[in-house]
Amino acid sequence: MIGCGMIAMKHVKSLKELAEDIELVALCDINIENMKNVLTLWNPSSDIKLFTDVSLFLQSDIDLVVIATSTDSHVGITKQALEKNKHVLVEKPLSLSMEEARELHQKAEETNKIVAVSLQTxxxxxxxxxxxxxxxxxxxxxxxxxxxxxxxxxxxxxxxxxxxxxxxxxxxxxxxxxxxxxxxxxxxxxxxxxxxxxxxxxxxxxxxxxxxxxxxxxxxxxxxxxxxxxxxxxxxxxxxxxxxxxxxxxxxxxxxxxxxxxxxxxxxxxxxxxxxxxxxEISHTKMYKDIVSAIRSGSKPYVSIxxxxxxxxxxxxxxxxxxxxxxxxxxxxxxxxxxxxxx
Missing domain, CATH: 3.30.360.10 (Dihydrodipicolinate Reductase; domain 2)
Known part of the structure; x- marks a missing residue:
């Protein structure tokens, strides 16, 4: 997970419900305290790796990158993740321009990776x-x-x-x-x-x-x-x-x-x-189950780009x-x- 602010907590809450099927392995944020807050909610004794540098974070052995940063950074980080052969779930909105949104769609097709947008409703x-x-x-x-x-x-x-x-x-x-x-x-x-x-x-x-x-x-x-x-x-x-x-x-x-x-x-x-x-009530749990299923089957989730x-x-x-x-x-x-x- 990249970005460990307020919205990240909602993601972590749902991830905990699926802990038998999804493992949280790495966090990235420029604010160490934000990552510590996520660790507290997830499991304070876990060995999750912490990063303040996105490039180093993306070198980790991970399947799915969750992007919960400011909107203007969504496109750049998504591109980086796709280039490192990762699937991506990005918080809404996807981008601040139509051209960049279509560019990410094309990039997802070229890399044969999932880019999903967090429209869990x-x-x-x-x-x-x-x-x-x-x-x-x-x-x-x-x-x-x-x-x-x-x-x-x-x-x-x-x-x-x-x-x-x-x-x-x-x-x-x-x-x-x-x-x-x-x-x-x-x-x-x-x-x-x-x-x-x-x-x-x-x-x-x-x-x-x-x-x-x-x-x-x-x-x-x-x-x-x-x-x-x-x-x-x-x-x-x-x-x-x-x-x-x-x-x-x-x-x-x-x-x-x-x-x-x-x-x-x-x-x-x-x-x-x-x-x-x-x-x-609204939660991210069903969305995560769908994305995991899509990754395993090679299909597209309901919230694909x-x-x-x-x-x-x-x-x-x-x-x-x-x-x-x-x-x-x-x-x-x-x-x-x-x-x-x-x-």
Missing amino acids: RYLSQIQAIVKAKQTGEFGKLYYGTVTVRWNRNKEYYGKSPWRGTWGRDGGVLLNQCIHYIDLLQLLLGDVVSVYGVGGTYRHPIEAEDLGMALLKFANGSVGIIEGTTTVYDKNLQTSLSIFGENGYVALEGERLDDFKYWKFKNQNEMDLEIQNQIE ETTLKTHEIIFAIYKSIQTGSTVTLPLERYSTIENMDK
């Missing part, structure tokens, strides 16, 4: 229940879907890591907080053909947007609505995902999307008891729309968040 049982309902035609014709992220992030959040909220190193609420939910919208409604976005910086002393909204048109004729913000006055207020079709609708709420507000279909008026019993490129493309297209004030069509030939630095 896809694995939730309640999300998979909706995916199944779509696949079996329960919705009928899809009309529209919405995602809402009404969150609070305080001064301490941005101040603790000065790179947060910058165009050159991070991006804003859409690329960071909203990416999981935008990914689910794309997963359920399909390919996007155009976007129109509005947004800006309203509350926080950051470069990137802390409020972003967008209207999406999908290839199947359906429409998507995105609302994302970290400006809510005092606390996280609401997170939701809703999908509407001619024969039914589903709505999930809660920061972990673990509250089924609505589940109604023409041929199924009540939620199946099995689905109710499977509702779970080729399946997640579309989500990044949607967000970059929204950024371009906000920047230009115009509707942006997909596929998006090129885009980098750095383009916003002079705006």
Whole structure:
């Protein structure tokens, strides 16, 4: 694992659940104390190797590199890991430009190695229940879907890591907080053909947007609505995902999307008891099990880079729309968040 800050702890918690199948063998961070914190959570008496130099770290005998560093470093470290014949799981977002994201995809294909993006919300049982309902035609014709992220992030959040909220190193609420939910919208409604976005910086002393909204048109004729913000006055207020079709609708709420507000279909008026019993909180555990299985079988995990490129493309297209004030069509030939630095 490279990067042993706050998000790394969530990974380690899931890795501990799979300790019989996954061995944590090396850590890398410029901050020794961060690595010690991970060791404490994993096993203080373990013989995990500690590195402050990525190049030396990558010489270790490891199968999978987990990258949990600042966004601007994801591309460079992923390239280095692939060159050393390692599989990679990289924290979201994958990159700060469309060109670099596609370049990593090509590199993964050339090296025949897995590059996976940490979009673990896809694995939730309640999300998979909706995916199944779509696949079996329960919705009928899809009309529209919405995602809402009404969150609070305080001064301490941005101040603790000065790179947060910058165009050159991070991006804003859409690329960071909203990416999981935008990914689910794309997963359920399909390919996007155009976007129109509005947004800006309203509350926080950051470069990137802390409020972003967008209207999406999908290839199947359906429409998507995105609302994302970290400006809510005092606390996280609401997170939701809703999908509407001619024969039914589903709505999930809660920061972990673990509250089924609505589940109604023409041929199924009540939620199946099995689905109710499977509702779970977000974790990385299922994602790691899937990645390990893919490494062993030579297949691709559910969050492989080729399946997640579309989500990044949607967000970059929204950024371009906000920047230009115009509707942006997909596929998006090129885009980098750095383009916003002079705006």
